Amino acid sequence: MNFRVVSALILRHLFLYIRSPMRLVELIFWPVVELLIWGYLTMFIQENTTGDFPRIITYLLGAMILWDVIFRAQQGVAISFLEDVWTRNLLNVFVAPVRTSEFLAATFGVGLLRILITVAVLSMMALALYSFNVFKLGWTLLPFFMNLMVSGWALGMISTALILRWGQAAESLAWAVPFFIQPLVAVFYPVSAIKPEWLQSVSLALPPTHVFEGMREVLSTGVFSWEKFGWAVGLNIVFMAIAGSIFAWMLTMTRKRGLLTKFATQ
Amino acid sequence: MSAPDSREVILEARALTREFDGVKALDAFSFKLHRGEVLGLLGANGAGKTTAMNCLLGLTLPSSGGLYAFGLELQKHRIEILRRANFSSAYTSLPGNLLVWQNLLVFARIYGVREPRKRIDELLEMMEISHLRKRVTGQLSAGESTRVNLCKAFLNKPELLMLDEPTASLDPDIADKVRKVVRRVQRDSNCAILYTSHNMKDIEEVCDRVIFLHKGKIVMEGTPMEIVERSEGASLEDVFIKIARDGEIVDAAAAKLAKEESV
Ligand SMILES: Nc1ncnc2c1ncn2[C@@H]1O[C@H](COP(=O)(O)OP(=O)(O)O)[C@@H](O)[C@H]1O
Numbered sequence: 151m152n153f154r155v156v157s158a159l160i161l162r163h164l165f166l167y168i169r170s171p172m173r174l175v176e177l178i179f180w181p182v183v184e185l186l187i188w189g190y191l192t193m194f195i196q197e198n199t200t201g202d203f204p205r206i207i208t209y210l211l212g213a214m215i216l217w218d219v220i221f222r223a224q225q226g227v228a229i230s231f232l233e234d235v236w237t238r239n240l241l242n243v244f245v246a247p248v249r250t251s252e253f254l255a256a257t258f259g260v261g262l263l264r265i266l267i268t269v270a271v272l273s274m275m276a277l278a279l280y281s282f283n284v285f286k287l288g289w290t291l292l293p294f295f296m297n298l299m300v301s302g303w304a305l306g307m308i309s310t311a312l313i314l315r316w317g318q319a320a321e322s323l324a325w326a327v328p329f330f331i332q333p334l335v336a337v338f339y340p341v342s343a344i345k346p347e348w349l350q351s352v353s354l355a356l357p358p359t360h361v362f363e364g365m366r367e368v369l370s371t372g373v374f375s376w377e378k379f380g381w382a383v384g385l386n387i388v389f390m391a392i393a394g395s396i397f398a399w400m401l402t403m404t405r406k407r408g409l410l411t412k413f414a415t416q
Numbered sequence: 417m418s419a420p421d422s423r424e425v426i427l428e429a430r431a432l433t434r435e436f437d438g439v440k441a442l443d444a445f446s447f448k449l450h451r452g453e454v455l456g457l458l459g460a461n462g463a464g465k466t467t468a469m470n471c472l473l474g475l476t477l478p479s480s481g482g483l484y485a486f487g488l489e490l491q492k493h494r495i496e497i498l499r500r501a502n503f504s505s506a507y508t509s510l511p512g513n514l515l516v517w518q519n520l521l522v523f524a525r526i527y528g529v530r531e532p533r534k535r536i537d538e539l540l541e542m543m544e545i546s547h548l549r550k551r552v553t554g555q556l557s558a559g560e561s562t563r564v565n566l567c568k569a570f571l572n573k574p575e576l577l578m579l580d581e582p583t584a585s586l587d588p589d590i591a592d593k594v595r596k597v598v599r600r601v602q603r604d605s606n607c608a609i610l611y612t613s614h615n616m617k618d619i620e621e622v623c624d625r626v627i628f629l630h631k632g633k634i635v636m637e638g639t640p641m642e643i644v645e646r647s648e649g650a651s652l653e654d655v656f657i658k659i660a661r662d663g664e665i666v667d668a669a670a671a672k673l674a675k676e677e678s679v
């Protein structure tokens with residue numbers, strides 16, 4: 151892994167964001183809309199019911215912000231790749247001395263940058279509008295973020311592999327990849343709410359589930375579960391390995407079929 | 417055939433074959449490219465030129481055959497080889513939403529060019545496009561964009577350069593400029609160039625040696641002069657048309673000529 155190559159590939163995206171601020175708008179617009187909807191909804195429910203609602207607000211807003219970490223990381227990876235397809239630059243990169251690992255590392259870097267921007271905006275808004283301080287989660291936020299980001303990277307590689315295999319026709323599918331798992335990773339409700347019960351074991355096999363369960367635990371009891379953290383890290387390693395292999399396999403298949411240049415120059 | 421070349425072999429294909437759905441886009445294609453040589457790959461649309469180049473760049477895997485650059489096997493030493501090579505094609509472009517200097521800087525860093533800004537200035541000047549430095553890449557004309565692509569291709573002072581139809585879509589004037597600049601940089605740096613084209617002017621002016629491809633097979637090979645001589649005074653253009661329409665006939669003529677020469 152050559153850091154110079156990785157940073158050069160990231161530099162290309164930095165130039166892109168500096169040159170077209172509209173891209174930054176896209177990073178901020180949807181999360182803000184989401185935040186408003188979830189915020190108003192929880193406030194409305196709170197006013198019209200009695201019970202343990204302040205906590206539920208916290209759950210939902212926290213879950214929403216953390217879910218965006220996965221989503222943004224996945225998008226960062228997929229968009230970095232698609233940006234090269236759209237601008238017919240993919241061949242220039244693939245005939246340059248760039249290893250697959252370096253190419254992927256750069257897309258991960260772009261994912262990280264996108265997360266930082268989105269999360270910063272969301273956290274400030276949540277604090278201002280709903281007095282929800284995401285930093286109440288304290289230092290536990292960092293391991294949560296890291297785990298979710300890595301899950302997002304893995305999903306991003308799978309999205310990219312889909313595009314490599316089925317071309318640009320698969321683009322919309324590629325965007326939807328994180329939402330395939332969203333119902334199962336217990337973002338807004340505990341694993342115990344997932345029915346039928348056998349689906350719960352599927353849920354527990356996905357790394358983000360342990361992060362969201364862990365987040366709720368911190369918010370309700372103040373205790374950070376090292377066990378859940380351990381599960382998330384372990385499963386993420388497995389997921390990265392699987393997603394990375396799928397990507398590498400698709401890349402080889404595309405070379406074998408001679409399609410790399412076909413869809414890179416269309 | 418011309419006398420054997422004693423210069424170092426930079427690029428070599430041995431019986432390169434590539435099938436697509438049972439059809440051979442390249443059929444036992446073999447050649448050697450020497451240091452400082454410009455080799456033209458000529459042929460009609462669909463002859464297999466791009467397929468050959470893609471295999472040589474590792475973008476497409478061959479069905480069979482061997483590929484070597486700088487004496488190294490391509491698949492095993494791809495990154496090492498690509499560091500010493502570069503590529504430009506009429507069918508790719510640099511990201512249109514970046515400025516020219518930004519694109520060149522990104523690639524200079526990828527290739528690990530020393531003093532990148534100085535090198536970029538040098539190349540822009542050489543291509544006579546210094547004034548385009550701060551322009552948006554996507555808004556350049558075809559001719560300007562071709563020259564920017566060539567700047568990218570020369571960034572790392574490649575010892576091996578592959579150009580896929582660099583003059584396609586250029587008007588005769590710009591095409592002429594591009595040919596001259598390619599030839600000049602090539603002479604200065606003594607790099608080896610594999611140059612595909614279906615433009616006769618390209619071949620006459622730029623290439624030291626030509627390989628005619630037809631349906632993935634070599635049907636004729638030699639210097640532009642030799643080819644014209646062998647075709648009994650017909651122009652390269654005539655030869656091209658004959659090959660494109662009926663590769664087999666010229667094939668036979670070439671075989672006959674080759675036989676005569678070997679006697
Ligand atoms: N990915 C592919 N799948 C199927 N056929 C292909 C593919 N790439 C090239 N071909 C076929 O291979 C032949 C050679 O194409 P190509 O190398 O692009 O020709 P040229 O560059 O000389 O015009 C053509 O018949 C083309 O249709």
Ligand SMILES: [Mg+2]
Pocket residue numbers: 465466467
């Ligand atoms: Mg071609």
